[in-house]
Amino acid sequence: MKNLSDLMNEVFTLKDEIISLRRDIHEHPELSFKEFRTTELIVDYLKSHGIEVSRPTPTGAVGLIKGNGEGKTIALRADIDALPIKEETNLPFASKNEGVMHACGHDAHTAMLLVAARVLSENRDSFKGTVKLLFQPAEEKAGGAVQLIEAGALQNPRPDAVMGIHVWPYSEAGSIGYTRGPAMAxxxxxxxxxxxxxxxxxxxxxxxxxxxxxxxxxxxxxxxxxxxxxxxxxxxxxxxxxxxxxxxxxxxxxxxxxxxxxxxxxxxxxxxxxxxxxxxxxxxxxxxxxxxxxxxxTTRVVYNSPEFIDFMLEAVKEAGVFKKLEELPPTMGSEDFSFYLEEIKYGGFIRLGVKNEKIGAVYGLHSPKFIIDEDALPYGTALHVAVSYKFLNGE
Ligand SMILES: [Zn+2]
Ligand SMILES: [Zn+2]
Incomplete structure (x- = not known):
């Protein structure tokens, strides 16, 4: 049985894998409810790491990682869809799907959660209970979360906590941004x-x-x-x-x-x-x-339970790998993550900084020039792993 810092080391040694998954997804973006290739990639990856996976909706997938014995359940969510935007980044792995672009970072969300799933699955004996992985379609059309919930994604087992991460191009790369209470409109x-x-x-x-x-x-x-x-x-x-x-x-x-x-x-x-x-x-x-x-x-208010945010900060402290923490004001943007929080009151939506002026990662979400600093990605994976590990090993 390993401890949290062992798991953190494993996450950071898998940095290249997170980046290559992200680039693969970035190169092949798909619009809301049409994420068929992306779903295949997710299902194949999870299965190749021995993770139980179901497909309750035509696109998107739900994974289950059972730990060592009975316990609580935590759900981790990544949205997987792209936007109808013509990419203007000139990146070597820019979109090959003309007029469609991952300009909201959902490619990064998917890659970070996939590798978190791998690390958690390889360390099943280090925690009790269950990790539920929600790979959600169609966040941009605000219909994906509801579709997944209606298809039973929050049943059997029902999560006791839920967390999602969004990349945040307005904060320095690698910083963990949190908001207590209402976070998005x-x-x-x-x-x-x-x-x-x-x-x-x-x-x-x-x-x-x-x-x-x-x-x-x-x-x-x-x-x-x-x-x-x-x-x-x-x-x-x-x-x-x-x-x-x-x-x-x-x-x-x-x-x-x-x-x-x-x-x-x-x-x-x-x-x-x-x-x-x-x-x-x-x-x-x-x-x-x-x-x-x-x-x-459409979407509800994203309400982060203050108790969950305090818990998340404890996990972050214990993990010892996070360099920057930032309390952020709410934003008037919206997110269908709000529907999970409506069902599972204990949870939060966290913002991961991806800004880096040195590499031109300065453009906002939904910009055709949107670029992220990929060095930030292991921190997102680490947050998924640290919060899950601590939640499932807690009282
Ligand atoms: Zn968006
Ligand atoms: Zn988004």
Missing amino acids: SSDFFNVKIIGKGGHGAYPHNTIDPVNALVHTVSALNSLVGRTVNPLDSIVLSVTTIHAGTAGNIVPEEATFGGTVRALNEDTRTRIEKLFKEIASKIPESFGAKSEIEYKR
């Missing part, structure tokens, strides 16, 4: 159609002008957050699209607008949705127009 999308009565631009009194109704509605929505939500409670409402009309002398029949709402608190999110719907129906109504409102909720 919920994400909702709306589209509103205002229906008036069209006619001649010279005779507006004979029409019901949907453009005018839209302008008043959008204006009211733009002041909604500022006047109804505590300024210390972060929420964003952005109207980002407007479509109406065809000519200067025609009042159109309809006008539409759309956008997004992001919140760091589920109660505020719900309250804003209700107020949004009142404004988007009553203001057009006051001008004699009607409205059709589509309001679609």
Whole structure:
């Protein structure tokens, strides 16, 4: 039976393997729900290391590593999909799939978790209980986590803790970034159609002008957050699209607008949705127009349980290999990791720094020039291993 520092050594000796897996996946990116090659690669790798693997969804996979005797279960998640972006990095292993790119680092997430699985599997006698590996499709479409959960990925055994890692190009390579409580925002999308009565631009009194109704509605929505939500409670409402009309002398029949709402608190999110719907129906109504409102909720607030974050920091300290720790403020970006945290309350979503100015790794997530410092990758693998080892050997 080995100790945690033995396991950490094993992780760092496998650095080249993490990098070559990552490059292979990077070179062959696949869009959400189409990750067939990536899934084959994951399944083959896990099987070749004697890890039990199932495929509850068409793409993606779930692995199980049983330790030495009964115990708790920890789930580790990596998302595996890429984006519809044309890569502009000029890397020797740049995307071979024209117009598709791993610009969010999910290639790195997958590679880090694969090698963590190998190290944990080779050291099954060093812990009790079970490690569950969630290789999730379609994070970018925010449908993958729900699909995997609905397919039973969180049953048999049900995890007692869940952790995910996202590479973070805004922090120095190798740093472990954590946030207690709300870490990322919920994400909702709306589209509103205002229906008036069209006619001649010279005779507006004979029409019901949907453009005018839209302008008043959008204006009211733009002041909604500022006047109804505590300024210390972060929420964003952005109207980002407007479509109406065809000519200067025609009042159109309809006008539409759309956008997004992001919140760091589920109660505020719900309250804003209700107020949004009142404004988007009553203001057009006051001008004699009607409205059709589509309001679609996607991801929830990513809420990191503070107890889990404290536990993770202890594991990091004990592992002794991590050089930089950074407490980060929440971001208004979103993640479907929130659905695992909704089910398994004890868990966290951790950010791994991959920035390095010396090699040009300075571009943000979803940039066609997105580059990561691969020297950071063993730290992600090490975090998966250290947290699992400590959780499963704890009381
Ligand atoms: Zn992304
Ligand atoms: Zn991502």
